[in-house]
Amino acid sequence: MTDDVLLRTEGRAAHIVLNRPRALNALDHAMVGAIDAALSAWETDSSVATVVLSGAGERGLCAGGDIRAIHDDAKAGGTASAAFWRDEYRLNARIARYPKPYVALMDGIVMGGGVGLSAHGALRVVTERSRVAMPETTIGFVPDVGGTYLLSRTPGLLGTHLALTGAAVGATDAQLCGLADHFVPSALLPHLREDLARLPAHVAVERWAQPAPEGELAAAREWIDACYAADSVEDILERLLGSGVPAAKEAAVTLQSKSPTSLKVTLEAVRRARELSTLEEVLVQEFRVSCAAVTMPDLVEGVRAQVIDKDRSPKWTPADLASVTAADVERFFAPVRDEPTF
Numbered sequence: 001m002t003d004d005v006l007l008r009t010e011g012r013a014a015h016i017v018l019n020r021p022r023a024l025n026a027l028d029h030a031m032v033g034a035i036d037a038a039l040s041a042w043e044t045d046s047s048v049a050t051v052v053l054s055g056a057g058e059r060g061l062c063a064g065g066d067i068r069a070i071h072d073d074a075k076a077g078g079t080a081s082a083a084f085w086r087d088e089y090r091l092n093a094r095i096a097r098y099p100k101p102y103v104a105l106m107d108g109i110v111m112g113g114g115v116g117l118s119a120h121g122a123l124r125v126v127t128e129r130s131r132v133a134m135p136e137t138t139i140g141f142v143p144d145v146g147g148t149y150l151l152s153r154t155p156g157l158l159g160t161h162l163a164l165t166g167a168a169v170g171a172t173d174a175q176l177c178g179l180a181d182h183f184v185p186s187a188l189l190p191h192l193r194e195d196l197a198r199l200p201a202h203v204a205v206e207r208w209a210q211p212a213p214e215g216e217l218a219a220a221r222e223w224i225d226a227c228y229a230a231d232s233v234e235d236i237l238e239r240l241l242g243s244g245v246p247a248a249k250e251a252a253v254t255l256q257s258k259s260p261t262s263l264k265v266t267l268e269a270v271r272r273a274r275e276l277s278t279l280e281e282v283l284v285q286e287f288r289v290s291c292a293a294v295t296m297p298d299l300v301e302g303v304r305a306q307v308i309d310k311d312r313s314p315k316w317t318p319a320d321l322a323s324v325t326a327a328d329v330e331r332f333f334a335p336v337r338d339e340p341t342f
Helices: 029-043 067-076 080-096 113-118 147-151 158-165 171-176 186-196 201-208 217-228 233-242 246-256 260-275 279-293 297-308 326-333
Strands: 005-010 013-018 050-055 060-062 102-106 109-111 123-126 131-133
Touching: 005 029, 013 029, 013 186, 029 080, 050 060, 050 113, 050 186, 060 102, 060 113, 067 080, 067 297, 080 113, 080 279, 102 113, 102 186, 109 113, 113 147, 123 171, 123 201, 147 158, 147 260, 147 279, 158 217, 158 246, 158 260, 171 217, 186 201, 217 233, 217 246, 233 246, 233 260, 260 279, 260 297, 260 326, 279 326
Parallel strands: 013 050, 050 102, 060 109, 102 123, 109 131
Antiparallel strands: 005 013
16 A cells, blocks of 8 residues: 555545645556555445545646656666556556446546546546646657547547647546546535535536536637548648648647657557557557557657656657658557556
């Protein structure tokens, strides 16, 4: 067990609180184990009717996995990252099929691994403070934790846009993309918690849910769907730059700053995920991609530039899209040892 996950019960609700506020509740292997053990115990506990996930502190639920640890493991050529992902992805699948209502309070920042802990749940609550994202291409990685499953199933090609750019969305757009269900103002979350202790989960959530503020993505569907339908990342960029839409040009500039390898693998991963029928199949694919990514230079370089040195000037290898071949992309999808089973 770990002090980085706090467990408590209030009435009929059992609470999981991610408790690393100084690290924005970043998820490590011990935390995954603690959450899984709690879910296992509560699954057969007749006194627990609902499970509630939240994050300590004022900034958000979870900023993702502990990427410093992944960076260090990658530099050392270790196996700790693969072991972490294997258990994390099993936990993601467990949350998706959990037999009791699993309520995720997605207040504040919810990114990467935080999406995996929340967006597969039965009842996903966002607030006016929510910023939900899969920003992996920024650090030379590829969306995982079932993110490519979720983003491959959004209306149109909104998910492809979010996967490639790593853009964060607010409450309404999270709902539109199928990453959240209900909007509850953050000031009302204490009341929601009180009701979850005594009422059926769906009744408690619906009691406090309100219409969310206006979003941005619905109005952008036309240019997003047109541009991201292109065959390749190069063609997507060309369409974005030539669309005449300022927001599309901004997206192109964003893509030009990302790892070329990550962009090409991400596009392929989302498109392949769309053809897979279950979350578990996609998680196996993501495990293969993640295990390949940890052996490539861009992940170490991306974390260095964004998190360690914070110079925001990564030197990607290769440095341009044209140098990333189809064979380079395909190697990310090759089977690996000890793939997760569900």
